[in-house]
Amino acid sequence: MTKQQALNRLVLGLSIPLFLGLWEAVSRSGSVNSVLFPPPTLVAVALYNWAIDGSLLIDIMMSISRVVVGFVTGAAAGIVLGILTGRYQILSNLLSPVFQLLRPIPPIAFVPIVILWFGLSELGKWFLVFWGVFFTVWIAAHLGVQRVDKTLIRAAQCLGTPEKRMLQEVLLPGALPYIFVGLRTSISISFYTLVAAELAGTFSGIAYRIEIAQQNLQVGQTIGGLIVLGIISAVADKVFGLLSHRVVWWG
Amino acid sequence: MSLNEPSSRTLPANSKPISFTSSHTSVKKVADGVATEGYINIQDLSIVFGKGKNSFVAVERISLEIPPGQFVCLVGPSGCGKSTVLSAIAGFVAPTYGTIQVDGRVVRKPAGERGMVFQQPSLFPWKTVLGNVAHGPLMSGKSKVESHRLAREFLQMVGLANFADSYPATLSGGMQQRVAIARALANFPRVLLMDEPFGALDAQTRIMMQENLLKLWEELRTTVVFVTHDIDEAIFLGDRVVIMSANPGCILADLPICLSQPRNPEVLIEPAFANLKKDCFELIRRESLLAFEQQSRRSSKIQRHR
Ligand SMILES: Nc1ncnc2c1ncn2[C@@H]1O[C@H](COP(=O)(O)OP(=O)(O)OP(=O)(O)O)[C@@H](O)[C@H]1O
Ligand SMILES: [Mg+2]
Numbered sequence: 001m002t003k004q005q006a007l008n009r010l011v012l013g014l015s016i017p018l019f020l021g022l023w024e025a026v027s028r029s030g031s032v033n034s035v036l037f038p039p040p041t042l043v044a045v046a047l048y049n050w051a052i053d054g055s056l057l058i059d060i061m062m063s064i065s066r067v068v069v070g071f072v073t074g075a076a077a078g079i080v081l082g083i084l085t086g087r088y089q090i091l092s093n094l095l096s097p098v099f100q101l102l103r104p105i106p107p108i109a110f111v112p113i114v115i116l117w118f119g120l121s122e123l124g125k126w127f128l129v130f131w132g133v134f135f136t137v138w139i140a141a142h143l144g145v146q147r148v149d150k151t152l153i154r155a156a157q158c159l160g161t162p163e164k165r166m167l168q169e170v171l172l173p174g175a176l177p178y179i180f181v182g183l184r185t186s187i188s189i190s191f192y193t194l195v196a197a198e199l200a201g202t203f204s205g206i207a208y209r210i211e212i213a214q215q216n217l218q219v220g221q222t223i224g225g226l227i228v229l230g231i232i233s234a235v236a237d238k239v240f241g242l243l244s245h246r247v248v249w250w251g
Numbered sequence: 252m253s254l255n256e257p258s259s260r261t262l263p264a265n266s267k268p269i270s271f272t273s274s275h276t277s278v279k280k281v282a283d284g285v286a287t288e289g290y291i292n293i294q295d296l297s298i299v300f301g302k303g304k305n306s307f308v309a310v311e312r313i314s315l316e317i318p319p320g321q322f323v324c325l326v327g328p329s330g331c332g333k334s335t336v337l338s339a340i341a342g343f344v345a346p347t348y349g350t351i352q353v354d355g356r357v358v359r360k361p362a363g364e365r366g367m368v369f370q371q372p373s374l375f376p377w378k379t380v381l382g383n384v385a386h387g388p389l390m391s392g393k394s395k396v397e398s399h400r401l402a403r404e405f406l407q408m409v410g411l412a413n414f415a416d417s418y419p420a421t422l423s424g425g426m427q428q429r430v431a432i433a434r435a436l437a438n439f440p441r442v443l444l445m446d447e448p449f450g451a452l453d454a455q456t457r458i459m460m461q462e463n464l465l466k467l468w469e470e471l472r473t474t475v476v477f478v479t480h481d482i483d484e485a486i487f488l489g490d491r492v493v494i495m496s497a498n499p500g501c502i503l504a505d506l507p508i509c510l511s512q513p514r515n516p517e518v519l520i521e522p523a524f525a526n527l528k529k530d531c532f533e534l535i536r537r538e539s540l541l542a543f544e545q546q547s548r549r550s551s552k553i554q555r556h557r
Binding site for chain 2: 149
């Protein structure tokens with residue numbers, strides 16, 4: 001390792017500690033209101049208190065379960081319909097105009113009507129996340145199928161691939177790289193709709209706890225919640241990135 | 252031109268000789284070197300793209316009969332409709348007029364009996380080399396074990412047995428194209444259609460690929476329609492060279508190639524080769540001029556009609 005590389009490593013390792021140190025210093029310097037801007041040590045204490053009574057785990061599980069249910073259903077529906085509309089012009093003509101109309105509406109804008117429809121139930125949360133994920137995955141799968149190399153399709157045809165196996169043999173694997181890009185984008189979308197869904201009213205979850213803590217002026221827990229949310233979605237993105245490299249190794 | 256020339260082969264220094272084991276009996280379609288399948292009959296084929304004012308005649312009244320097992324090279328200037336003719340035989344493009352039959356059956360859509368090798372290897376990137384070659388046999392209903400056995404045999408024939416488990420992206424362009432050839436052949440097509448398959452390769456690799464292809468063809472005797480715009484390549488490979496005119500594509504000349512068999516690179520320096528090449532060039536030149544005059548006459552007639 002050259003000197004330059006060693007230095008780069010060192011700076012990388014120092015990045016977060018330096019940030020926390022600066023934050024601690026500013027917060028304790030007296031130049032800001034330390035109730036509204038608590039130092040990281042106090043945030044850590046708040047997180048610890050949140051964790052020991054077991055509610056942190058419950059909140060995390062509730063939030064993750066909402067993301068998982070909404071993401072999986074939204075992604076599954078998006079992939080299936082995207083492949084169908086990408087493949088069959090008649091289905092595309094039937095569905096694409098409607099989807100293109102609904103797609104640009106920010107999912108958060110559906111919060112009020114979702115509360116009317118589903119109240120504060122879990123169904124409403126799932127629906128919002130589903131809504132956020134579905135359109136992104138649908139358009140990715142739709143375009144993915146259409147962008148499959150035409151020569152590959154021809155090659156498969158003159159190798160005797162029957163029409164009904166074309167989907168499985170060529171179109172799906174051909175579209176997979178696009179679909180995975182759509183899925184990865186949808187992960188961050190699903191966390192962002194989750195927050196909107198939980199803020200709108202519920203009884204558990206990270207974003208819910210952030211809001212409650214804010215109302216009680218427990219700023220330490222509020223910031224702690226943000227950090228937990230950040231870590232969860234960063235881990236989800238990382239895991240998904242690794243997964244997609246395994247599934248779409250050629251892409 | 253004697254038929255019993257010594258078969259010593261002078262290979263380019265960097266090319267690996269391709270090993271042929273004698274265990275290909277199952278692969279051999281014909282024992283006595285006489286093919287019985289793969290008779291192509293093209294009658295009055297015209298292909299028009301588009302409609303009305305924007306219509307474009309890509310191929311005009313081509314008739315061509317290719318007996319089973321023949322190696323035909325189709326040459327002509329860029330844009331003359333070579334790929335279009337091939338696509339029509341494959342079943343990708345429907346004839347606007349005329350018919351195409353293979354072994355008496357009218358071609359309506361692509362099928363495994365008409366294999367194709369494209370200018371780009373077009374391998375399935377998500378499948379291994381073996382998986383690519385086994386695709387055809389699998390699709391025709393063979394068992395996985397049988398398909399893989401066949402695929403290994405054909406990979407052996409193109410000298411890539413050791414790369415069975417690699418993915419296409421890790422292979423060079425020439426190797427990928429050999430896989431594509433093995434993949435098309437593993438399906439035992441009646442007809443092998445090749446659209447400038449070596450066009451993207453460097454000269455050295457090209458020569459090696461040409462020899463490999465001839466070896467395969469001598470063993471399998473599949474009917475081959477090979478598109479190229481390299482006259483040397485056409486004469487070296489073909490039993491017969493069909494020359495097409497510039498747009499609208501029609502047949503200018505149909506030359507039998509009587510060079511020593513089996514072909515090896517030494518024919519390239521035979522005087523007969525040079526003579527054939529000269530004939531071809533002259534034909535192309537004369538007929539092109541003729542076609543050009545006809546065309547300009549026709550277009551002026553059309554203009555007068557308007
Ligand atoms: N789908 C299509 N629609 C309209 N025109 C087409 C289509 N396919 C081909 N053509 C036209 O038909 C003509 C013949 O094309 P083709 O690809 O068969 O030529 P080619 O002889 O293979 O040329 P090259 O040597 O460059 O590959 C070209 O002028 C081309 O623009
Ligand atoms: Mg072409």
